[in-house]
Amino acid sequence: MSLKDVKSQSKYLTYLCARVQEHGGEQIIPFSCAFERNLSDLPPDEAAKYCEENKIQSRQFRGRLREIFRKVKCWQIRRQTKAPQAAGTIHTDFERGFICAEVMKFEDLKELGSESAVKAAGKYKQEGKTYVVQDGDIIFFKFNVSGGGKK
CATH class of the missing domain: 3.10.20.30 (Beta-grasp domain)
Structure with missing residues (x-):
């Protein structure tokens, strides 16, 4: 997504969120690769200041991996199933x-x-x-x- 789409809640993102809620309600995490790339080029203190001033929560790659691997999947199995x-x-x-x-x-x-x-x-x-x-x-x-x- 572009940073503009993430910040403005584009109609596509709104539609996508509604569809996901209808089909299980998984978490949607808007993510702009271009923004994260630009942010990672800044020194950490400048990046933090920019995010704070613009009320942006950076998703940084390490945070994404934590979110991805936190997910656990389960299946319903009937009793007495081998x-x-x-x-x-x-x-x-x-x-x-x-x-x-x-x-x-x-x-x-x-x-x-x-x-x-x-x-x-x-x-x-x-x-x-x-x-x-x-x-x-x-x-x-x-x-x-x-x-x-x-x-």
Whole structure:
């Protein structure tokens, strides 16, 4: 977007925000690459002063990465669903090429603070095709769908 579009709430941005709200309400972050590039060329104190004087909140690239990686996706899985079928909820290739499910409990992650701490505590498990997914499971599905076909 141009800086002008970001500052003036262009009709396209207004339309886009309305559509997003209708379909799940995810956060929209107006971003002007040209503005950020120009801002990054300034010394940090001048950039901060410019933003303050013009009531502009810079989005700087590091902030974007934090926002991008903060997002977590979840899928609704029916009770008594086995791991391969749960994987298929995400994508059919996950079910077709299912190898195993690496599982940790949300409560363990919350209590211990990181995936590596959960692993160190021995609470990170590898489960097979017969594993029944439980409420609060955080699962990393391993799969392999061969690209080759019959010749």
